[in-house]
Amino acid sequence: MKNIRQSLLNYSLLVVAILLVSGMSYGQSKKKVIEIRSDAKEAIAEFIEADWQMEKRFQESYGYVVFPNVGKGGLGIGGSSGNGVAYLAGVEIGMAKLSMLTIGFQAGGQAFREVIFFENKESMDRFKENKFEVAAQVSAVAATAGASADADYTAGVMIFTMQKGGLMYEASVGGQKLTYNPFD
Template identity: 60%
Template sequence: MKKVNVIWIVLMACAMMITPIFGQSRAKKNKIIADSKMAKVEFIKTDPLMKGLFDKAYGYVIFPNVGKAGFGIGGASGNGAVYERNTLMGIAKLSQLSIGFQAGAQAYREVIFFETEADMERFKSSQLEFAAQVSAVAVTEGASANVKYAEGVMVFTMQKGGLMYEASVGGQQFKFSKL
């Protein structure tokens, strides 16, 4: 029975990954924006030093609700709000595919900071992809104190719920649409 549930979750995650963001209703976009604002508050509440990252970054994207599931093959998907110079300017979709030892499902938040305008433009033109070597920092108090940009980006995640065992490789891909 549990195996059937995990397979169902993986199928749902894959279906979410192929759902286009560009046809979303105004109400759905407003919910993504509102959830992103709340996620930013939660990131700063967990690690107050992150406020400086939000203030100083050229831009950032916040994915407030990323769902991830896998059983051998896994996937993740989420939508987020894109900010440039602290001004809302778009919506983004995150898609992830992974393969390897993995079982379970989880939900998390993710924020990606961009150091320069060129790094931000790379994201907006959907040319930014993360491979297995990119690591995200789990947000805890003080976690952001010594983190540095790698190739113009800095990634933080915050666990929301679920349980997933994983030793896999994969990557994240992003699609951007202007408001």
């Protein structure tokens, strides 16, 4: 029994390490940055395709960050990681890194897209100053037809996710840490 627990712990730590190391964004090659920027544009189109009212969110928000591919996995201990593009008034202004470490009941893995809308300059500046962490009370809205119509900002942010694949019993966004790296 002790060996099984140790094996599960080792497996969980390995999953977390792989997720966190694989998503390191600031040593990225130009090719990788170009790919992430292209994927972010595609993700925006897919969010709008899933719910046409999302277009209004993209147009009216002060700024937003699009993570076209967030990987999440765990078995007891887990984590998530992703790279994205930050926009101000619809213009790309930099790259972003998302990371999260979780402990608790969870099992499996998943891939999803995520967009974080900033309501005003204050919330966007918190992100740009690397002082932004998704609060526990903030929840993500699944991007489906009509879902954005009734969504509202909480603490200056509004978050939407779109499942890409995988199955995971746990899907919170609270505790996500974001890091911003402006374009030169």
